[in-house]
Amino acid sequence: MASSPRPPAVPAAAQRRRLQPPTSALAYLSAAVAFLVLAAVAFSRSGPRFPHPPASRRCRPDAEGSWSAGVFIGDSPFSLQPIEHWGISKAGGAAWPVANPVVTCADVEEAGFPSSFVAKPFLYLQGDAIYMFFETKNSITLQGDIAAAVSKDAGVTWQQLGVVLDEEWHISYPYVFSYKNKVYMIPESSKNGDLRLYHALDFPFKWKLEKVLLKKPLVDSIIINFQGSYWLLGTDLSPYGAKQSGKLGIWYSNSPFGPWIPHKHNPIHNTDTRLGARNGGRPFIYNGNLYRVGKGLGGGSGHGIQVFKVEVLKSNEYKEVEVPFVINKQLKGRNAWNGARSHHLDVQQLPSGQLWIGVMDGDRVPSGDSVHRLTIGYMLYGVVLILVLLLGGLIGAINCALPLRRCLPHTEKRSGLFNVEQRFFLYHKLSSLISNLNKLGSLIVGRINYVTWKGRVYVVIIMLILVVLTCVGTHYIYGGNGAEEPYPIKGKYSQFTLLTMTYDARLWNLKMFVEHYSKCPSVRDIVVVWNKGQPPAQGELKSVVPVRIRVEDKNSLNNRFNIDSEIKTKAVMELDDDIMMTCDDLERGFKVWREHPDRIIGYYPRLSEGSPLEYRSEKYARQQGGYNMVLTGAAFMDHGLAFKKYWSKEAAVGRQIVDSFFNCEDVLLNFLFANASLTSTVEYVKPAWAIDMSKFSGVAISRNTQTHYHIRSKCLAKFSEIYGNLTAKRFFNSRALAIYGTILNFNHVIVTRSHAPLESKLEFLLQ
Structure with missing residues (x-):
């Protein structure tokens, strides 16, 4: 089959x-x-949504970057320090100290002119006023315009004057100088193929073309009067084979109007772009010597400033040598306004003859960052x-x-x-x-x-x-450029001191704490209150800001609020070394404190109520719709105000109670503030996220929550007998960022940092 x-x-x-x-x-x-x-x-x-984003988010940055301008002051052009170094505070600014940057694209936007960035600033001194001219890139026309700002307090604060020169083509590098009692400007006009000279009809608002100096597309050009002749230095991009940004040419004349005769050895430089051939600001004379400022380039629009001493400047000879030039710069990367690059500096001597002022641009991201992302x-x-x-x-x-x-x-x-x-x-x-x-x-x-x-x-x-x-x-x-930026108040930035209290058993916490928070943009320095044991060796803590370890004689929680004359800022952020949160959370809290410098601004609300009083958690406070305390283990305060209250005579009994329980120092400070005012004395800022490392530690005093809360309830009972009941001081505001209009007013400029003899110079200058 x-x-x-x-x-x-x-x-x-x-x-x-x-x-x-x-x-x-x-x-x-x-x-x-x-x-x-x-x-x-x-x-x-999933990220937090807050009503007040950083200022730069109001601008419209593009692939060229997010440039801004900062002020530097020093005894000489070679000893310039950023303005925050001098501890200067200005009336109505809620900034102690005032910090860089002092001019941003947000300032230009608020003046009514769309802007992507501000760069290449030049100063012009006229009487008691300092004018700053700078390039602002119009975010609509995508071309550069020339804007101006004025300062009447030696560069501390700046009033925006808006765009003062706008052409049909891109203009930048507004080099301003005076000649025979008139003010002139030679902005870069390379897109139009020439170099133009303007004079002021109504300084600084109205300018008129005087003449075309050269029919060449020169960039970053300056004119100086040196040894009886006028010298024009610039970079000509027109000749075939010229290495862009690496070429420098010189022309000379008997007048700034020309005619301009080319130097015998033009181009003086035609070399690698990293060697600073292209001008990076105004030349200056110091101790009889002429110095040229160059921009060192490398893979972008510019990343550094170089200074050259001009040894020979003649019609047939030119010689310069680079000299050391270092400006104190924050090492916070993208969190610093100039963390990635700078390519322009203008430095001039103030009329007093005692100090020099410089203005420098800076960017937190490299060129092309947005395209790269x-x-x-x-x-x-x-x-x-x-x-x-x-x-x-x-x-x-x-x-x-x-x-x-x-x-x-x-x-x-x-x-x-x-x-x-x-x-x-x-x-x-x-x-x-x-x-x-x-x-x-x-x-x-x-x-x-x-x-x-x-x-x-x-x-x-x-x-x-x-x-x-x-x-x-x-x-x-x-997701943006990855920077955690500070929040301005009325266009001004400031800084604060971060203070933490710890001892030897928590050293591993401290190392993480310092390394993380030192990169936050508004942290000026960190003070470690060392209560017990052998303190860490110099250099053991990785930090990009100065760290000072204050060793205490007695292991007491009262040490947290010891009066410290070496603290250089008005604001102190008291933060336990076992609390980790984002830099943006710190910056938002700092912004709220600057709006309310007479309050304690904290991140952990608590509620005390009942009879007898009981210490309640944040969860309970939310259920009850209110709170009347914030923990000072994570809070901003005016250290001059808060620490004096804590060490006043009326607080003596309270400090003894803190020592007896080895707890409750923050509760005591809340009572002292509440007892001194009939208005709100504490304010809560909700963090995006926060990790309490004490839950993973065996040495934290709050690791046993039930025992910790029981002790604090005892403290409440004792403090209420002495200072009154906190229950009547009940507030609630769960907004992520509190919004108020009250700020502490200052009647005059104050210099808080002691820099003899510079302190006397600054006081004289700022009167």
Whole structure:
């Protein structure tokens, strides 16, 4: 009996597809895209939403950067220090000290002129006023204009005057000088192919073209009067073979109006862009010597300032040598306004003859940063798309085979480029490639059976990878430049001192604490109150700001509020070394304190109520809709006001209670503030997130919550007998960022840092 023929063998891939339910490719792709879009939206909204973003977010930065300008003061051009170094406070500024930057694109925006950045500032001194002229890039026309600001207090505060010169082409580098009682400006006009001289009709607001000095596209040009002649130095980009930004030319004349005669050895420099050939500001004369400022370039618009001593300047000879020039710069990376680069400096001697003032631009990100972030973000999105298609093929949702017939050669007409043999050769190559792709696709299709637990695990892993890549790509595209920026008050920035109290058993906490918080933009320095044990050695703590360890004789919690004359700022942030939060949370709290410098601004609200009084947690306070204390283990305060209250005679009994319980020092300070005022004395700022490391430590006094709260309830009872009841002082404000209008007013400029003899110079200058 003949056996029946066997059915043809079914390929393994086909068998796998039969075991899986059919899936529409369109349905799969729609579901995958919808899922990833939801993941991206959820990720983008997971960050905190606050009503007052940093000032730079009101601007419109682009690929050229987010430049701003800062002021520096010193005994000489070679000893300049940033303005915050001198501890200067200004009336109505809520800034003690005033800190850089002093002019930003946000200031120009608030004056009514759209701006992406401000850069290349020049100073012009006229009587008691200091004028600053600078380039502002119009974020609508995308070209540079010349704007101005004026300071009547030696560069501490600046009033914006708006755009004072606007042409149909890009202009920048507004070099301003005087000649025969008139004020002139030679801005860069290289986009127009020439170098122009303007004179002021109504200084500083109205300017008129005087003449075209040179029919050359010069950039970063300056004119100086030296040894009886006028010298024009600039970079000419027109000649063939000129290395852009690495070329320097010189012209000379008997008048700033010309005619200008080229130097015998032009170009003086035509070399590597990193060698500072291009001008980076106004030349200056110091001790009879002429110095030229150059910008050192490297892979961008500029990253450093170089100073050259001009040894010979003649019509047939030029010689200069680089001299050491260092300006104190923050090492906080993107969190510093000039953390990435600077490429311009103008320094001049003040009329008093005792001090020099300089203005420098700076940027927190390198050139092209936004393009770089967009490129990475879209590349990650591309990888996500490929993985989505690959996953679709693996689970059998997408099955795409390229038909060979689409690649058959057309023989109806003879091509002018290929003969018949060449066309068939091309067909052979294409068909081979398509065949290999189809084979690869057949190997992939249906490899994962998602109805089994093993297949589902694979799908989940791939989906997690997709979500991570989508979120990272979203962060690069929409997440900003990664900087945690400070928040200005009335356009002014300031700094605070971070103070923490610890001892030897918590050294590991302290190391993380110092390394993290030293990078926050408004942290000037860190004071460590060392209560017990051997303090860390010099250099053991990694910090980008100065760290001072104050060793105490007695292990007492009262040491936290010891009066310290070496603290250089008005604001002190008391922060336990076991609390970790973002720099942005600190900056928001600092902003609120600057609006209310007479209050304690903290992050951990507490409520005391009941009879007898009980110490209640933040969760309970929220349930009851109010709080009447904030923990000073994470709080801003005016150290001059708070520490004096704490060490007053009326607080003596309270300090004894703190020592007896080894607890409650923050509770005592809340009572002292409440007892001294009929208005709100504490304010709560909600952090985006905070980690209390004491929960993972065996040495924290609050690790046993129940015992800790019981002791604090005892303190409440004793303090209320002495200082009154806190219950009547009940406030609640759960907003992420409190908004008020009250600030502490100062009647005059105060210098808080002792720098003899510079302190007397500053006091004289600022009167």
